[in-house]
Amino acid sequence: MTMVFEHFNFAVVIVLMMTGLFAVFASHNMIKKLVGLSVFQTSVFLLYISISKVTGGRPPVLSKKELHGYGGYDKAGDGADAAYKTVSETAEIIYSNPLPHVLILTAIVVGVATLAIGLALVVRTREEYGSIEEDEIDAYNYQDNLEGASR
Amino acid sequence: MSSLTPAFILDIGLLAMLVMVAIAVVRLRSLFAIVMLQGVYSLISAAWFVSLDAVDVAFTEAAVGAGISTVLMLGAMLLTEREVKPVPMRRQWAPLFIVVVTGMAMFYALGDMPMFGDANSIANATLGVEYVEATKSQIIIPNVVSAVLASYRGYDTFGETVVIFVAGLGIVLLLGLNGNAGRWRAKPNGQDISQIDEQDIS
Known part of the structure; x- marks a missing residue:
């Protein structure tokens, strides 16, 4: 029980991470997938920053x-x-440990870069298929393959 | 951490809000609400970063995570759809199983994590302290995070700007500069290639 109390932050952060991961896996809408990825990513930042905290410490x-x-x-x-x-x-x-702060600063900026690329791919997919739901895109591709085979 | 200090109560409150927002993101079906809740999630985590002494991370998260990410997602949402189509329950069991198993594995590893706020853990006792000491005599600016980011780890930051540049380049290649991606045609010598093909056929 004391272990859970000492690691309370880490335990909650694991729950948050798994919630984000579930949103990535279970949803078929691409933008919702990216939001889940973003939640997952922010939770990883929370994990690193909780490690760097020192009791009674000050900002570096x-x-x-x-x-x-x-x-x-x-x-x-x-x-x-x-x-x-x-x-x-x-x-x-x-002082609290400044090194994880630096790592996470880099990770935040790289995260928004990958998010922007992902959103651009979603917009492009919508232009091509008229949908951002994975099921409908799969069905379209399946139909397209059938027609290609019969030609 | 052994008693209910005000900092710990604040900790519990912010974490409870984060959990509620995350669950709402999973359950909601309106994309607008989902995107805005992602911004709220980033903002609450920025508040939590301040309580954990990471002030630089907090304002970057508030500006980039809650600001720019939300604007980008709203733009993408406006260009695509507003509603999420419901996923049938039978398609959600496998992801739930994977997530629960992964979470159990991480909980199993929880005992090996350093104690929260421990100044003598391996992560906190070695390199970070050296950077703080070296900044006092070598860089002589108050903010240690800036000193490490721009001087000691300057190449990392340079690589980060390269990543941003490549991401911007990729978006331009995917979507086009003036928003006409997919309708753009190459015109060598002023002629439309698709028209040349039609003339050849006729």
Whole structure:
């Protein structure tokens, strides 16, 4: 039971993934298939981002204190910087893991590229067959093959 | 995570909304509603990303997943159909079986996953920390994600832009630049090829 509690996020994300996968497999409408693929994809992003979370961590954006001293950032901010130091000079700041964030940023953009190609194929299929339902396209192809054989 | 902190309650709430939206996407038959719910799904997951400290991912997901994807899908829906034809129940058992088996296998592997929020897991303890430390002295910008994306993994990002370019090229080849795909004919020397064929036949 404690295992389920510790992995609560992962368990729910698996359910979400399988829901998206079911929409891909079970629906015969091509746009609904692509929506299912999109839901599946977003769920995979959720899985990666939950792995990168660290309890008590902060978003991976460095504070002024840590960049101060290298001279590259905010040379003029003396007053605000001094005030910040008194608050959290001794405390070690924990950041969440930035690496999965980078991977998922790339994956989101590539995902929308593949989605756009898929939608273009759907529009083209509709122009050619007059339908985006797989059953009707299969029936059309079957009929076409029969006529080709009798010719 | 052992007690009901406000962050955990927010977690449960957002995940419950995600599950409800996903099930609605599977069950609905109006394509417009399905496409809009996909945008809602992306937006809720963007909110969840913020609560998991992934702010860069959150605004990319909100802009690209909830914005551009939804617009693309609405455009494709307008060019094709508005309703999903119902799938008979007997055609849904096999997909359901496959999905349940796959889900069971993933639940079986769940015990090997790192604990949620564990700073000492293999994924969190090694390379990510090194990138944070190196950014402080080498790149000197506040946002570590930007530093990794544009500098340490710059070639990945370059490849990503190539993927976008190829996708755009593919769409132009499939649909044509001015929306007359399928009716376009090559005209060498100003002559229509189909007309030449007709003259040859006659």
